[in-house]
Amino acid sequence: MIIENDGIGGLDLKGIQGKSRVMLLGLTAAIVMSSWLAPVTADAAVHTIGKNGAVCKEEALDLRFELSANTFKASGKVDLEPVDVSKLVPDERYYVTRVVKASFSNSGGNYVPSLDKPMRVIFHISDVDHKRASQMQTQLPVNRFSVGFWNEADKAWELLPSRVFWDGRYGAIEAETGHxxxxxxxxxxxxxxxxxxxxxxxxxxAVDYELLNANPAPYVKEGRTMVPLRLVAGRLKADLNWTGSEQRIDLVRGLDTVQLWVGKPDVMKNKKPLLVSDQSAIVAPEIVNGTTYVPLRLISEAFGVKVAWDGVTKTVYIQNY
Known part of the structure; x- marks a missing residue:
């Protein structure tokens, strides 16, 4: 995968076809790689990564990188620079939809080639992307989309194991990588x-952008996400106490104590009724197949943590700081 030659070294490929063209393109790959890495579509988006992790977005490409807590020991920086796809020579194996150059550096300003903890790379797609990539052959599955990483040593794309989220019109392609x-x-x-x-x-x-192994899985009740109590309490660093005679749950985090009762909508915080911004958030905890579930929105408001919902990837994001 290289840039269409526009006169590099005086070489004109416009009149060369077939295998001869491919061979010449291969020979010039090393020369022009440095040229195509230069972004031409937009200025770089610079993101600072703290110890609690972060999400880095490149709006022009409908792309984001999600880095979990402690990816960097102190802090780091990520520059995301869009690359002009029109400058790439078509690869018969792949249709290249969008490209970004990512430059990672640590708190000392040093180049970072790999990560100790994997990050997620997520491209959002639509039916328009599907039609364009498939050349209107929409019977072809969207599973043909993947996230790729350019292997400079091999001068080829490395396909990263990817997951496809798709509702027939909108979706996302997600991959985890240590690059x-x-x-x-x-x-x-x-x-x-x-x-x-x-x-x-x-x-x-996902807590601080790290996906949890939620087993058993969360579910939705009355429009609210119900999550396993022990899983969430542990990740929020809250002590859990259970009073069986009252079916009462006590969650202690710092100086705050939140009390809930299985089967009851009552919620107390520091011995006073909890005031919530949305009363519909108060859904009674319940026990399902031996696991106690609590409404996530309620717990988040009680302890002042931020919660966001991504309907495309069906992911609940909790920012525990």
Whole structure:
């Protein structure tokens, strides 16, 4: 994958076709790679990563990187620079949809080639992307989309194991990777059968951008996400006490104590009724197959943590700081 030559070294490829063209392109790959890495579509978006993690967005590409807490020991920086796809020579294996150059550096300003903890790379897609990549052959599955990483040593795209979220019109392609600095792309597989995995319908929980292994899984009741009590209490660093005679749950976090009762909508915080911004958030805790579930929105308001919902990837984000 290289840039269309516009006169580098005096070489004109416009009149060369077929295998000869491919060979010449291959020979010039090392020369022009440095040219195509230069972004041409927009200024770089610079993001600071603290010890609690962060999400880094590149709006022009409908892309985001999610880095969990403690990805950097102190702090770091990520520069995201869009790359002009029109400058890339078509690869017969892939249709390249969007490309970004990511430059990671630590608190000392040093280049970071890889991460100790994997990050998630997420490209959002629509039916328009599907139609364009498939050349209107919409019977082809969206699983042909994958996240790719440019392997400079091999001069080729490395397909990252990817998951596809898709509702028929909108979706996302997500991959986890330990790579850091480098070039990432949303690729459409034109040849071969290396299809991405379809994501399930389960609700996911991410605390400080780290996905939890929620087993048993959360579910929705009366429009509210119900989560396993012990899982959430542990990640919020709250002590859990259970009074069986009253079916009462006591959660202690710092100087705050929150009390809930299984089967009752009553909620107390520091011995006073909890005031919430939305009364519909008060859904009674319940026990299902031996697991106690509590409404996440209620717990988040009680302890002052931020909660956000991504309907495309069915992920609940909790910012525990």
């Amino acid at each position: 850091a600095s480098g070039v990432y792309a949303l690729l459409w597989l034109q040849r071969g059968d290396a299809l991405s995995t379809s994501a399930g319908d389960s609700i996911r929980i």
